[in-house]
Amino acid sequence: MAPKVLFLVNEHLATEGLLGEAFVDQGFDVELFEVVPAERIDDPAVDVAFPDPAGYDVIAPLGARWPVYDEALRRTWVSTEAQLVRDAADAGVALLGVCFGGQLLAQAFGGSVARSSEPEIGWYEVTSDRPDLIPGGPWFQWHFDRWTVPPGATEIARTPCASQAFVLGRALALQFHPEVDTELLERWLADDRDGEVAGIGRTHDELRSRTTELAQSASARVRDLVAGFVTHVVRQPCPSS
Template identity: 30%
Template sequence: MQKVAILQHAEGEWIGSMQGWFADKEFELQTYRLDFNEALPTIDTFDWLLIMGGPMSVNDEDTYPWLPAEKKLIKDAIEAGKKVLGICLGGQLIACAMGAKVYQNEQQEIGWHTVTKTDDTATWMPDSFEPLSWHGECFELPVNAIPFASSLITPYQGFHLGKYVWALQFHLEAEHGTVDAFYAVEKSLPDGEYVQSEAELFDDTPYLQQSREAIFALLHQMND
């Protein structure tokens, strides 16, 4: 039985469609609500670490005092050879924990925007597709990281460190209800060239199946 620790930072920002992949396999999932000040897991209590999104910045350590300990746990997990997957804020936390800069992008990117594969070792990913993006910050690359995707406004939509550590900017876990949950946290949308309208955002049906297939393929690749 493999143990999976899930780091959650906000209401509604859980593992989404990934739950379906884990459900019929020998995994035990436990969620840690950092936004509720729950204690972090210790390195010996999990085999996988899933780091989810949230509205905060990795640089907001004065506002969110659990961030330094979370970054240390991520770094320790990577160095211990654990399987680590970060999405949006989670991907940025991986970058920051491994010494890379996380910074404000020129514009916010919110919507079902095209992401293009840039590295063939990401065999789980289509050459081009439209996952859900919802971020205003982006990352530089840690040492030895390999970028695997980009979009018009975000040069690095993701990177990996070896086979078992993947950092994604986009929300590959999106399912029906994800946009509603994110919108409930934000409560409004900013203006911007890369911010879709509410009507476009909530029309998620054309995109969810491809995202689900991609995240299942990534989890399968990490589990090999």
């Protein structure tokens, strides 16, 4: 039986993209679970009944436009999702958090998340202490918040502005967006209603051009990232075994 990864699609525009393809390459069956439906995007404080994490080998919370510390969300699905990842960790299920999902892992396991002094949108060089897990080079960013790593976690990648990855047991949290390809970027740019890209002095065309330029190398690095995650995190024995 093939291993299974469950992507938690916290909002409809933050899909699995290249990550889904990379997990398929590793022999995984991919399942998706929608958290906040598109029609609730402007009113996202919904109650959600999540699947049982024990039915999966990997659970991957993905990105979202909202702060993970928003009080209305913490009273509803964010607290439920945080409990889900804690239950998953207790059951030996591996975790891969992406941007909002990485911040959720930080918050769920005792770290903190707050507004960053400098947002990151676009392609940024990421310094990695573990190239077997986080290949070096530029990774795509779109975030306004940053975490402090939870107790017991090890930060393994960073930019000058923010921590970019940490490992805690069988969990890997990422601040950047490895899933982004040209198609997913276009969906995000079309939704840039508040001018977030222009707000940091960049243009949509700049992001398009750089994403097209890096498409082939980025896809290869995503495959390497997922292969490293499977080898060094998913297939490691549980601490209690």
